[in-house]
Each structure stands twice: as structure tokens, then as C-alpha cells.
Amino acid sequence: MPDLFDIKLVFTQIPQLLAYLPVTLELTAAAGVVGLILGFLIAMIRVKRVPVLYQISTVYISFLRGTPIIVQLYISYFGIPILLKYINYWNGTNFDINGVPPVLFAILALALNQSAFMSEIIRAAITAVDPGQIEAAESMGMTPNQVRMRVVFPQAGIIALPGLMNSLIGLIKGTSLAFVCAVVEMTAAGQIMAGSSYRYFEMYCSLAIIYWIITLILEFLSSLLEKKLSIPQESPALKQATAQEVLAND
């Protein structure tokens, strides 16, 4: 049985799959950015305990973290057209449901899902900032906004970074479910291609390799960024006072 597993095909079909990589990356980028912004806003609501919004955010996070992403994609894909029909019915408007590109349903579901996870990471990071340093900033006369921009966010950012990157890596793989919203990204394209060749196993091997490499690249970039932002572990050399300064001191 020489033909059971065509290892050559695993690699030769990768370029065909890579043609759909931009769709995957677009989904990831769009859902990631929207998720991050939403997540940040939700985190601020939770840290500040804004009444009403706080309670809503609790239910929101609980629901989005407590239901599978594939179910959320289906809800978005089937629910939004129904919602639009109702809006048309109530308001007499005429939104064209078929005019909405399917990719928007997928982005919406993925972004909301990301925002729930990211908001918790950001909230934890903000509350982890040393209150003593916040007091020090306040005591010197910084405005609340200056305290946030100069003390809280820079330090919370460093704390949140690994968690956010982890979430982003999860998102990349989550985009492979976007086919349920009729979006042909990399995995969906692979399934379509395999449908005609019946080489499903080879196709999934190829996909696994691509996703793995993307994740490796992201992990590498993340560790570079972490290194750049974190406080150096090594103590720097002592600054030698210049001859001029020594003279000035005497």
C-alpha cells in the first residue's frame, strides 16, 4: 500500500493553502483589534465598577466565556439577519441582509469572544499595579488621567502582554471555525480542496504545519516585545561623574 499517505503532498499543497492565509490573518487582526478595544473598555467598567454597566459586563463575560465559540458564530450568523429583519419590520427601514458580507458575522462573533477574555486579562493587570506607586503619583499632583497614562497603563501593559498574546494565539486558531459563517479562510479552503482529491489527512497535516508556524512566529515576536518592555534584570554600570561634574561638586 504505497499510496496511503502522500507525505510529499503535505508540503506541495502548502502554497495553495497560503493563498488563503490573508483571510485568516485579516479575521485575526480585525477581531483582535476590536476585541482589544472592547476588552479594554469593559476592563475599565469593571475596575471603576460603573453601575449598571458593571452588572451587564458580568453577564456578558460569563456568557461569552461559558459558551463554545462555534455556537457564538452560529448565533451571530443566524441571529443578526433575524435581528435586522425585526428592525426593518419595526422601523420600516430597508436594510439589505444579503448585502452584509459574511465575514462581518465571523469578525463580530470572534471579536466579542476575544473581548470577554481580554477584558479579564486587562482588568487583572490593572488591579495588579502597585497602589503605592499610584499614591506616589497622586501625591505629587498628577491628574487622574496623568496617573493612568504615566503609571497605571504602562505597568499594566507589561503585566497583560503575555496573557493577551496567549489570547491572540487562541484567536488565530479560532478563525478556523469561521467556515460556519460561510467564510472561506484557510481551513475551509483546505476542506474544499480535499473534497476533490480525498486527501483529507494530508490536508489537515498541511494546515497543522501552517498554524503551528504562525503561532511560533507570534510567540517569538511576543517574547521580543516582552523583553523590550520589561525592566532589565541586570543592574547597569555605575555612571562615572565626568571631570567637570567632579570639579563643580568641589
Add this chain to the structure above:
Amino acid sequence: MIKIRGLVKTYGKNTVLDGIDLDIEKGEVVALIGPSGTGKSTFLRSINLLEKPDAGELTIDGHTYDLAKISKKDTIAIRRSTAMVFQQFNLFKNRTALENVMEGLTVVKKVPRKEARERALAELRNVGLEAWQDHYPQHLSGGQQQRVGIARALSMDPQLLLLDEPTSALDPERVREVQETIDKAAKEGNTMLLVSHEMGFVRQIATRVLFIDGGKVVEQGAPEQVFSAPKTPRLREFLASFNEYANTEADNAPARTPINVIVPRTPTIFPVKQEQLI
């Protein structure tokens, strides 16, 4: 001159400060002593508005403020003229020593960066840490961190420097270097309000000592008088507990200062690698 009138601070039913009055002349060093939990720190923090007083007036910089209903703008004005030195240093740990001192100048006072840098360097030089300007707080000893804290506070040219137990988180050797720094700042004419449990230091540096107990000023006067001839029984009792402690310590340890102490020039740092944490 700085005037504080009728400062009251309560937490629920618990009255921490029960109407404190205090006048501080320019260049004076006023020390607050008293048992823990009697509101000394709260008093300092109320002046800086890190705590919101329930009543009281503060006159500083020629303005009189009603501390109970103070606007955001006035809060910032008061904070700018009263710099705080914290027990736990509270340096910005993601900034170097120099950046820590520059922060208030550039962000709050909007001093141009170059000028702020010069000023911050001068302040670091003043506390003897110019060579450590590029070090992050984690690379500095406790004493050095507190000296940066003092430099950071002084860089704001405060009308009043508030020192909240500045040496109580330090080991005895570091206490000395910080005390010397505070002493120097006092000699340079900075007006100070100091909370401390180091009676020897208070006696040496203060121009006036206030004994606070139960949220009230129980006794005040020149350090000589307060320490050598306390009038109230409560202060006598309080000072006696210190003497007892000092005496027992003297009994157990013949020499209070170890003789063969090797003082490292740079702090010994053992960086903890991420792998070692688990």
C-alpha cells in the same frame, strides 16, 4: 507659614483625627510621635489629600483651603506644594532613578525635558546617588530607594515636605544613610513634617515635637523639653516603653554597632531568573 486648623478625619464611627491645629514656620522641622494607630500617618496623608478629611482648613502658599470640600483643581495645587516621602518608598519601578525624579517635573510642572534632567541630576547628586541615575528601583537598596524618594519629593520645590515613617522599612545600617539625607535637607532650609518612631533621630533633627494620641495633640514643645521633661503622664508612659526597649536591647547585645561591618559600595543583587520562581 503653613496653618492647619481643626483637622478631623473619621472612618465610619471611628474618629482618627479629632480636630488637630498646627502652625509650621518656614524652615521648621516638626516631628510627630505617638503610638501606632493614633492617626500620625493619617494626618500627613490628609494634608496631602491622599485621605479626604471630614473637616479642617489648610493655609499654604498664601491660600486658605477648606479641606472638607475641596475642588479637584485645589487638590492638585495643594499636592504640588506638599511633597510626600513614603514608608515603602513607592518609586515608579518601571523608571530609572533619574526618570523617577524627573517625573513630577516633566508631567506635573511641565518643565522642558532638558531642564528637568539637569534639575533631577542635581537632586540625585544632592542625595549622593548621581552614579546610580540609570538604575531601576529593583537594583537599588532600600536606603538608596528612599534617598531617590527624597530627591523626587525635593525636586518639586515643596512648601512642606511630608515624611511618613521614612526609615521604618529599612535595616539599621540603611536607616543611618537616609537619616543623614533628611538631616541635610533640613539644614538646607526645607520645611518638614516628619512621622517617626526613631526617637534619637527625632530629638536630633526636630525643631518641635508633637505627641499625638487618640487623634489629638496631647503635648508639644521643643525636643529637649518633650523628651527630658514630659509633662503629661501619657507621654511619660509612651517614652518609658521606648526606654525599656532600648534597655533590654542593651542588655542582650553589648555593642549596638557591630564593629566589623563591611559596607558594600554597590548593593548586592541576586537577580531571580524566571525559571527559579516555580
